[in-house]
Amino acid sequence: MNKKLPITCPSCNSELKVQSLHCDECETTINGFYNLPLLLKLEQNEQDFIISFMQCSGSLKVMAQKLKLSYPTVRNMLDELIEKINNLQNK
Amino acid sequence: MIQILFNPFKYIAGIKSLLLGIAILIATSILAFYTNIHFPDVISVKSSSDFPYIYYLIQCISNWIVVSIVFYIIAILASPSKIRIVDIFGTQALSRFPYLIATLTGFSTSLDNFEKYIYYTILKTGEFADVTDYEIIISILIILFTLALTIWFITLMFNAFRTSANIKGVKSVILFIAGLLVSIIITSLITNQLIQII
Structure with missing residues (x-):
């Protein structure tokens, strides 16, 4: 099952932090408080969009062909994502 | 399906x-010439006198160019994105598809008779015209159909503007209405000049 990484608290909607990391090989567990990396704060579809964009060498034209969407639609999606990332960085 | 429409x-x-x-624009101008339907401004559809083909062609092209230029200027001033001129002109041209269908209404003579009848009986002008019940029903259906096409056309124009200019929310509605009004004024003036020249 592909589990979704929760990024906000289901109780109060605040941003979650990483408290524990675990190694499956040697069963080591690290405890502490770590902030989630910026990319992990994005929704799964937004992360997929960024990966696809990189795989298309940052070409919106290729991206539009791949997603079967028009160029301005893909450009608008990218601009929305840029705005969201800027907001997250400025938090 | 609704999304595509x-x-x-x-x-x-x-x-x-x-x-x-x-x-679509060229096809519209050809059909408009044969059915005597013209577009005196960006959104109006009316029956016309017998004009040469060039009148319909210039009108279709100028309506599209004016609205595209107006929306392009608005997009440059108001959009947060880098706008491509080809997107504005391309989507605005494509959004005129409903008016290709609207030209087909000119094949019916019922609306012409109905119009003459209204002018003669209510406005007391023009020549006497008699209409049958069938012609009245057809005329009303054509008017409603043209109204639906106009709503479809304006929705397409709005979505074309919104998508190609990346302007959202209330701002997009206000700028679209303002741009449309400016375009209507400019294209009306062009049509008046065109009629005088032709």
Whole structure:
């Protein structure tokens, strides 16, 4: 099952932090408080969009062909994502 | 399906929509010439006198160019994104498809008779015209059909503007209405000049 990484608290909607990391090989567990990396704060579809964009060498034209969407639609999606990332960085 | 009907620009824009849109504009002008339907401004559809073909062609092209230039200027001033001129012109040309269908209403003579009848009986002008019940029903259906096409056309224009200019929310509605009003004024003036020249 592909589990979704929760990024906000289901109780109060605040941003979650990483408290524990675990190694499956040697069963080591690290405890502490770590902030989630910026990319992990994005929704799964937004992360997929960024990966696809990189795989298309940052070409919106290729991206539009791949997603079967028009160029301005893909450009608008990218601009929305840029705005969201800027907001997250400025938090 | 509804998405494709009202916002095909999610899937098509740029050079593809421009070529398709220009084909639609030329087809509209040819049909308009044969059915005597003209577009005195960006959104009006009316029956016309017998004008030469060039009148319908210039009118279709100028309506499209004026509205595209107005929306392009608005997009440059108000959009947070880098705008491509081909998207604005292409999507605006494609959005004129409903008016290709609207020209077909000119094949019916019922509306002409009905119009003459209204002028003669209510406005007391023009020549006497008699209409049958069938012609009245057909005329009302044509008026309602044209109204539906106009609503479809304006929705397409709005979505074309919104998508190609990346302007959202209330701002997009206000700027669209303002741009449309400016375009209506400019294209009305062009049509007046065109009628005088021709």
